[in-house]
Amino acid sequence: MTDLVLHGYWRSSAAYRVRIALNLKGADYRQLTHDLRQGAQRSPDYLALAPHGLVPALECDGSVLIESPAILEWIDARWPSPPLLPRAIDDAAIVRAMAALIGCDIHPLNNLRVLNRLKSDLGASGDQVQSWIAHWIEQGFSALETLIARHGRGFAFGDSATLADCYLVPQVYGARRFAVDLSPYPHLTAAADAAAALEPFQNAHPDAQPDADR
Known part of the structure; x- marks a missing residue:
């Protein structure tokens, strides 16, 4: 076992x-x-x-x-x-690119250690940190909105959850936590909400975890 x-x-x-x-x-x-x-x-x-x-x-x-x-x-x-990736190699590459837009271009710039460094080493104010967070989310989400509009059929890619949704749902959770305006990204938010409604996603939600703040 x-x-x-x-x-x-x-x-x-x-x-x-x-x-x-x-x-x-x-x-x-x-x-x-x-x-x-x-x-x-x-x-x-x-x-x-x-x-x-x-x-x-x-x-x-x-x-x-x-x-x-x-x-x-x-x-x-x-x-x-x-499967988390489509069988067709071109489609799989698109899904990997969607995931990389979040995993490489958004998340590393907005994780806790970077935000702490902005405050401790550069003296960034709360408003400046918030602006930093929103900037990088908006940059990545603008590209993702185009890709999801092009390739999504209910989810980020196609009509079922893929690797792209595994990245997208947590990043949308983070964007909403930091009050980033998501109204410019209707296809992206619709795909994220569709995935988030599935039981595997609900059970993975931060609030459902044993160490979550109560």
Whole structure:
């Protein structure tokens, strides 16, 4: 029997996307949580497991996987059904590009360690940090809106959830948390809301996690 342990944090977008994928596959896993606000991801015990000091990390039968893009690809290979990527290679590349717009162009610039650095090293005010967050979300979402309008048929790509939705739903959650205006992105928000209504996505929602603030 596979022993699958997800190390995460309830409000981590990267951990959120991995929870979605595991839930879509029906994988049985347990969670260990690390409070990023308290710096738990930099504890010696966790660094011995995941030397980059970030979440998520996924333990499986003695192996440790880090970085959500690699973890998601592994999940899709380990449990092929339902697939997170279309079979056609051109379509799969489009879905990967949608995911990368979030995973490479938005999320890294808006994660907690970057925001903390803006405040501590550059003295950015709350309003300046908010403007920074909104800027990078808007840049990425503008491109995604075009792609989803072109390729979506109810979801980010096509008529079922894919890797793109695993990235999109957590990023929309983050955008709404920071009160970013999403009205310019009707196709994007409709796709995100359709995916978020599915049970695997609902069960992955930050508020449904055992370490969520109550």
